[in-house]
Amino acid sequence: MEPLLRIDNVGRRFGGLQALSGVTFEVFEGEILGLIGPNGAGKTTLFNVIDSVYEPNEGQVTFRGQPTKGKKPYHLARMGLARTHQIVRPLSELTVRDNVIVGACFGRENRSLGDAGEIADEVLHFVGLSERADQLAGSLNVAQKKRLEMARALAARPLLLLLDEVLAGLNPSEIVAMVETVRNIRAQGVTIIMIEHVMHAIMNLSDRIVVLEYGQVIATGTPQEIIANQRVIEAYLGDPKLAEQLMEAA
Amino acid sequence: MSTTSDVLGRLHARPAAARWRNPGLWLGMLALLLVGLWPVVSGQAATREVIFTMLLAIALASSLNILMGYTGYVSFGHVVFFGLGGYVSMFLLSLGQPLWVAVPAGGVASGVLAFLLGKAILRLRGTYFALATIGINEAMRTFINNFGPFGGSTGISLNFSVYGNYGGAANALWLAYYAVLALALLAILVSYIVKTSKFGLGLMAIREDEDAAEVMGVFTPNAKTWAYVISAIIPGMVGALFFFKNGNIEPADAFRLQFSIETLVMIMLGGQGTVLGPILGALGYQQLRSFLLTNAFFKDYQLVIAGVLLLLIVLFIPAGAVGWLRKRFPRLRNVLP
Ligand SMILES: Nc1ncnc2c1ncn2[C@@H]1O[C@H](COP(=O)(O)OP(=O)(O)OP(=O)(O)O)[C@@H](O)[C@H]1O
Ligand SMILES: [Mg+2]
Numbered sequence: 081m082e083p084l085l086r087i088d089n090v091g092r093r094f095g096g097l098q099a100l101s102g103v104t105f106e107v108f109e110g111e112i113l114g115l116i117g118p119n120g121a122g123k124t125t126l127f128n129v130i131d132s133v134y135e136p137n138e139g140q141v142t143f144r145g146q147p148t149k150g151k152k153p154y155h156l157a158r159m160g161l162a163r164t165h166q167i168v169r170p171l172s173e174l175t176v177r178d179n180v181i182v183g184a185c186f187g188r189e190n191r192s193l194g195d196a197g198e199i200a201d202e203v204l205h206f207v208g209l210s211e212r213a214d215q216l217a218g219s220l221n222v223a224q225k226k227r228l229e230m231a232r233a234l235a236a237r238p239l240l241l242l243l244d245e246v247l248a249g250l251n252p253s254e255i256v257a258m259v260e261t262v263r264n265i266r267a268q269g270v271t272i273i274m275i276e277h278v279m280h281a282i283m284n285l286s287d288r289i290v291v292l293e294y295g296q297v298i299a300t301g302t303p304q305e306i307i308a309n310q311r312v313i314e315a316y317l318g319d320p321k322l323a324e325q326l327m328e329a330a
Numbered sequence: 331m332s333t334t335s336d337v338l339g340r341l342h343a344r345p346a347a348a349r350w351r352n353p354g355l356w357l358g359m360l361a362l363l364l365v366g367l368w369p370v371v372s373g374q375a376a377t378r379e380v381i382f383t384m385l386l387a388i389a390l391a392s393s394l395n396i397l398m399g400y401t402g403y404v405s406f407g408h409v410v411f412f413g414l415g416g417y418v419s420m421f422l423l424s425l426g427q428p429l430w431v432a433v434p435a436g437g438v439a440s441g442v443l444a445f446l447l448g449k450a451i452l453r454l455r456g457t458y459f460a461l462a463t464i465g466i467n468e469a470m471r472t473f474i475n476n477f478g479p480f481g482g483s484t485g486i487s488l489n490f491s492v493y494g495n496y497g498g499a500a501n502a503l504w505l506a507y508y509a510v511l512a513l514a515l516l517a518i519l520v521s522y523i524v525k526t527s528k529f530g531l532g533l534m535a536i537r538e539d540e541d542a543a544e545v546m547g548v549f550t551p552n553a554k555t556w557a558y559v560i561s562a563i564i565p566g567m568v569g570a571l572f573f574f575k576n577g578n579i580e581p582a583d584a585f586r587l588q589f590s591i592e593t594l595v596m597i598m599l600g601g602q603g604t605v606l607g608p609i610l611g612a613l614g615y616q617q618l619r620s621f622l623l624t625n626a627f628f629k630d631y632q633l634v635i636a637g638v639l640l641l642l643i644v645l646f647i648p649a650g651a652v653g654w655l656r657k658r659f660p661r662l663r664n665v666l667p
Pocket of ligand 2: 123124125166
């Protein structure tokens with residue numbers, strides 16, 4: 081089967097810092113792929129390379145059979161790529177609803193303003209922000225802004241959705257709700273790559289997991305395989321909190 | 331009471347149909363039309379001159395607002411389009427072309443210039459873009475100062491006989507007045523259409539966060555370029571009419587940076603990014619300006635006061651008058667575009 085996304089020997093430097101090197105893996109249609117690794121491992125950078133915010137210094141990314149080299153983020157959005165930002169980026173002076181309408185208008189389906197309004201209402205309901213629809217996006221709290229990120233990305237009706245730490249900062253019951261939301265999104269046929277530090281959630285959700293450390297892939301496999309992987313455990317030893325979570329998940 | 335909320339409710343529920351039933355838009359345009367027709371009724375040339383200046387300011391401020399208020403790109407040198415439009419049309423008029431060819435040609439020339447510049451300078455962000463626009467205005471002034479066909483530093487003067495084609499000088503002045511009134515109304519309509527369109531939503535996304543807008547699929551280079559082009563065309567036509575009425579054009583008059591900055595103050599005063607803001611700002615600023623100019627004490631300090639005013643707005647009501655109202659009373663958002 082042709083993968084939806086192929087990452088082939090990708091490297092990216094920032095000055096003297098090698099943020100990614102030789103990263104290679106594939107993502108298949110319909111799966112949830114977990115992307116984990118210690119802080120600064122290069123996870124967010126990889127997302128930025130996938131959606132062409134950064135160009136890779138080496139290697140190439142292929143989305144839906146086409147190399148992304150030379151394509152801009154907006155080309156990829158039209159092709160069916162959508163993402164959330166780890167550090168939220170609301171369009172502050174626009175209403176919550178208009179934020180989501182932007183997602184629907186300019187995403188894969190390139191909808192008219194009228195259609196986009198209907199999609200926005202539906203998606204806002206889905207993520208539980210209906211009551212806030214007419215508020216300015218800048219006035220939401222952080223958890224709500226995270227959901228807004230999610231809503232905007234979903235409104236684009238993407239084929240591949242990149243989620244960057246959507247669980248961070250949520251309380252346990254919010255996490256349960258968000259995990260359920262992610263499951264529902266996948267059930268609609270959307271392929272997902274998910275960066276997450278909340279181990280039990282990612283182990284629960286993912287079909288496969290890729291582990292990054294210092295910009296390199298150190299392990300790929302099912303959640304069971306990853307938990308049992310000695311190399312992964314060592315990588316996390318530098319971060320006792322995460323190591324503990326990893327153990328608990330095992 | 332219930333009727334108000336019914337109207338607001340309907341506006342919210344059916345945005346497509348409600349788009350053309352916005353009371354703020356129509357009341358604003360109607361009020362402007364009445365003000366614009368006042369000199370026609372009274373028949374006074376002096377009133378006409380005062381209102382001509384206001385209409386001119388409204389057309390320029392509403393156009394610049396599309397770039398500055400909606401897209402978030404501040405063009406300090408926007409007067410370059412006013413000047414270029416003026417020059418192109420005066421050149422055509424002096425060759426014997428009729429006004430109805432010369433004025434649209436002025437608009438087209440400005441639009442083309444914006445298109446050519448757009449892709450290059452709209453890559454710059456914030457202050458760098460603002461500085462580039464000043465540079466372009468200065469470069470254009472210098473170029474035309476040395477450009478033979480446009481009369482170099484002496485510029486172009488119309489032969490008085492040109493006005494004969496429009497029923498004499500007195501009639502020609504009225505003709506220019508009507509045309510500027512029409513352009514001011516058109517500018518407001520264009521501003522509203524852009525603001526309530528998908529294209530306009532893309533522009534506002536760029537204003538709020540350009541990188542996020544790109545990731546969401548807004549084709550930012552194209553959107554910015556078209557915003558720039560749209561914001562340049564009407565100033566080009568207004569410049570054409572202004573200098574037709576004036577009878578002559580010189581580089582120093584055509585590319586006055588001060589004029590650009592005054593337009594910026596108007597937009598800030600009324601509320602950038604709103605449709606009604608530039609109208610209110612233009613009216614308010616022109617009122618203030620004519621008061622200052624006729625006051626013996628303030629006469630020489632007009633620009634100083636404009637500067638202080640700008641500072642006060644930025645410090646205390648950065649959203650401008652209409653923006654402040656919309657923030658303070660969220661329900662007004664549906665009726666004050
Ligand atoms: N634009 C940039 N310029 C310079 N360095 C950068 C840039 N973006 C990321 N980096 C560096 O690249 C490395 C990887 O960062 P990245 O944000 O991808 O990590 P991450 O795995 O997402 O970490 P976290 O779990 O903390 O979010 C870090 O050392 C970071 O400082
Ligand atoms: Mg990160």
